[in-house]
Amino acid sequence: MTVLDEEPEVHKGLAGVLADTTSISKVDAETNSLLYRGYPVQDLCAHRTFLDVAHLLWSGDLPTPSEQQALSEREKALRPIDRSLQTLLMQMPTTCHPMDTLRTAVSWLGSEDVQEDDPQANASKSLRLLAALPTVVAIDQRRRRGLDPIAPDPSLDYSANFFHMTFGSVPEPEVVRAFEVSMILYAEHSFNASTFTARVVTSTLSDLYSAVVAGIGALKGPLHGGANEAVMHMLSEIDGPEEAEAWLSEALAAKKKIMGFGHRVYKRGDSRVPTLQASLEEVAALRGADDLLATHAALAAAMFREKGLHPNLDYPAGPLYHLMGFDIPMFTPLFVMSRITGWTAHISEQLAANSLIRPLAAYQGTGWRQVTA
Ligand code: ACO
Secondary structure (H helix, E strand, O other), X not given: OEOOOOOOOOOHHHOOOOOOOOOOEXXXXXXXXXXXXXXXXXXXXXXXXXXXXXXXXXXXXXXXXHHHHHHHHHHHHOOOOOHHHHHHHHHOOXXXXXXXXXXXXXXXXXXXXXXXXXXXXXXXXXXXXXXXXXXXXXXXXXXXXXOOOOOOOOOOOHHHHHHHHHHOOXXXXXXXXXXXXXXXXXXXOOOOHHHHHHHHHHHXXXXXXXXXXXXXXXXXXXXXXXXXXXXXXXXXXXXXXXXHHHHHHHHHHOOOOOOOEOOOOOOOOOOOHHHHHHHHHHHHHHHOOHHXXXXXXXXXXXXXXXXXXXXXXXXXXXXXXXXXXXXXXXXXXXXXXXXXXXXXXXXXXXXXXXXXXXXXXXXXXXXXXOOOO
């Protein structure tokens, strides 16, 4: 027998539920805007670096020139990873997803870290992760191609160094800037699934690394960060712009979710898309990828006609990372390299005014019954 004593109001997927307050970012679906600590994200993309944005998310303000320099020096100093972690990375199966490598690496970094769990130590752990994760991702990308690691180069800034460690060279300034823009746009988005996961773990007074590992697990899924990979797989299946409409009809008839479209909060378009779309178009022009861009546009137009759904950030991110030369399974780890800033800002905010996150569930199972021997 199914028992429901009364009809409680259930907010499936916590849709529309205000779970707490935050001062880190404001996602406004009505005006299609996203503010980090009050600054419009597109303005940060136009005028600031990813490290500036990390400082903003963590401290509440953009850095002064001396703070900028200090942060850059610390980031450069914290890039190298020790030999034991390199050995561990090399031993991981190449059949595992790169998000599994990253999850394991964060767990390892946590096991090595002897600092307490106080706010100051958490600030240093956050920066350590921001600086070391690109090194881990670059090593993982290279080992999957049978290549040796390349050491970080302290003469290069964050994004240029990441290209250097991954490919052994730094591309055109426009490409480096487009990557930086993607890092800024992916950095923070309020109570999204992975950030909320990190806050749930933090609310039990567990440690920062455990919260980040859990966040990585949540981000891996294709309904969240994994969508940027799925977008590129999908575009690879479509044989040119003229095929987009037919491909979509078939996929929708098969009741497939079309990756990179729709959003839980934004129903009239994702505020971050125009900025990253402009970066995609710039990089596509440099790489002579007109056909890919035309297919991308044709699918978006067909999706709007068929379902009235707009693209989300993962839709331009997938082809952008492809044109930059990353293998598809590396796309979600790139998202982690950025979102580490938002997660750790939220971990600090959660700890500063903590309350255990523990919702209720409306029981719908079998009613009371006697246990028989
Ligand atoms: N493709 C096809 N149909 C869709 C899509 C999509 N991408 N998104 C929503 N719909 C349809 C649903 O099938 C549903 O239709 P129905 O009412 O006829 O059943 C309706 O729109 C509502 O969809 P929900 O999944 O209930 O909307 P919700 O707000 O829960 O989901 C989500 C948001 C999960 C992002 C969804 O749009 C989706 O699955 N998109 C594809 C995955 C994706 O791109 N994720 C990235 C999110 S952004 C980010 O992480 C940076």
